[in-house]
Amino acid sequence: DLPVNVSGIEQARLYATYFGGGDGLPADTEARDLWKKYMPESRILPFDKKDNFWEMGEVGPCGPCTEIHYDRIGGRDAAYLVNMDDPDVLEIWNLVFMQFNRLADGSLRPLPDKHVDTGMGFERVTSVLQGKRSNYDTDVFAPLFAKIQEVCKAPDYRGRVGDEDDDKVDTAYRVLADHARTLTYAITDGARPSNEGRGYVLRRVLRRAVRYGQQILGADPGFFSKIVPTVAECYGHAFPELHEKMGFVVEVVLDEELAFNKTLARGLRVFNRIADGVKAAGGSQVSGADAFRLYDELGFPVDLTEIMAEEKKLTVDKAGFEAEMEAAKERSREARKKNKSTSVSLNMEAEQTRYLEDHGVAPTDDSSKYNWDSTPTATVKAVYTPKGFVDGDKVGPDEEAVGIVLDKTSFYGESGGQVYDTGVLRVTGDSSGAGGGAEEACVFEVDNTQVFGAYVLHIGTVKSGAIGTGDVVKCVVDLERRGFVAPNHTMTHALNFALRAVLGGEIDQKGSSVEEEKLRFDFNHGRGLTPEEID
Known part of the structure; x- marks a missing residue:
C-alpha cells in the first residue's frame, strides 16, 4: 500500500521474491500465496538461501525473507534481472520472518517468539521517486557534495563510476559523503574511534576518508571535520541530537584526523616504495608482511592498503596479512597468560529460558545478594549442562561444566560491568541445607555467576557427591573475594x-x-x- 498507493510507484514495475527452500527448510509458500493477491505469478520469484534467507552472522536470529524489487526501465519482463546486481532492477524493501536461531553447530532451532523485521531502502526509494539512476544523484546527497566541493576546492561531481571515473574524483565525493554521515551518527550515539571493536571500524572509516580527500581531491589537513556540520544541517530536523552534540563530534573527528595526518604522508611514501619494488621485481602482490607493517607501524587499515594497491593494479596477500595479525595476537595472548581467567563458561539462550518458564520455574529471587553476610537456604530448580537440562538424574564430578538454577540466591550475577560472585553451594544429607553436623551430600564449587533473562545461573563443577533438581542447598559466597570487588565498585x-x-x-x-x-x-x-x- 505505501509504495504503490501512497508513494505512487508504478505497480507494474514491481517484482516480489520469496524463499524457495533449502538448508532442510521448505519453500515459503505462505509468502508466495499472499503476493498472488497483488501481482501476477510471473512476477513472484523463488530464490535460495543466498538471496532470500537473512542471517545476522554465523550464529543468532535468522529466517526466510521476502523482498520487493523495482525495474527502473519498465515496459518489459525484467524477472530474469531480479537479484542479478543489475543497477536498473533494485531491491527497495525487505521483510525478514525472524523465526529461527542459528546455533554454533549450524543447526536451526525455532525461536520462542517470532517477529517480522521490515526495512525500506530510504535512499533507493528516493532515487525511484526522483527518477535518478543512482542514490548519489538525488537531493539527499546534494548538500553534502556542495560542501565537499567548497571545502576541498574540488572539480564538479559528474556521477562517473568504474573505469569512467579514471581520476577517482567522483569516487572520493561518494566516500566522503558516506563516511561523514557514518561517523557523525556513530559518534553522536556514543561510539568513539579506537583500536578495538566498533571503535576500530570507525577509525578505519575516518582514515579512508582522509586519504581520499587529501590524496585524490587535494584537500588541506583538517578538511574532513568541516564537512561534518552539514550532516546535522541535512538530518538534524529528524535527529535533533545531531545539533546538540555537533561541537563534540567535530572535536573528535578533528583530533582523529590530525593524528592520522602525522603518519599519512610517511605511510603513503612507504606504500609507494613497496608498490614500486613489487612492480620492479615483476610481481603483482603486496606481501602480507608489508601490509601488516603498514597497519602496525603506520596505522593503515588493510582495506585501505587494498584500495591503494588496486589503484596501482596490484593485490594484497590478505591471507599473509591475517597470518601476521594472528601471530601478533598470539604473542599478546602469551603475554597475558598469567592473567587469564580460569572460570567455567556456560550460556543459556532464549530457548533455555523459555524451557524454564514452560516448566513452571519462577524467576530467581536474588534480593539477598545485597545482604553482605546472607547465606540463604535454597532449592535447586534446574540443572543445566552443555548437553541441555538434566531431567531427574543427578550430576557428579564427571561433568566438566554444570549450571544450577535456584529459587533464590545471595550470589551476584555479572552485570553492569561488575564481575560475578564465586563460592560454593552445599547440599547436606539432612535435606535442610543447614549443614552443621549433617554429612555434606555434595559440594558444588561456583566459579561463575551469570544472569540469563530472569534466571541466575550458578556455573561451576561438582567437587564431591552429586546434585540434582529438588536438592536443598546453602549458598555460601566467597566474601573475602567480594570484599575486594566492592570498594572497586564504589570507586567507579x-x-x-x-x-x-x-x-x-x-x-x-x-x-x-x-x-x-x-x-x-x-x-x-x-x-x-x-x-x-x-x-
Missing part, C-alpha cells in the same frame, strides 16, 4: 563524579569493569587528558 562512582567535576557535564560513562584486582572506567572525551586534569 567516585571516578565518574571526579571526571564530571574536572572535564564537564558532557562526560558520559560508556562502560566499566569491576574486578577484585582492578577497575576500569570507560568514558567519552574528544581528547587526551592533560597532566593537570589527571592531578
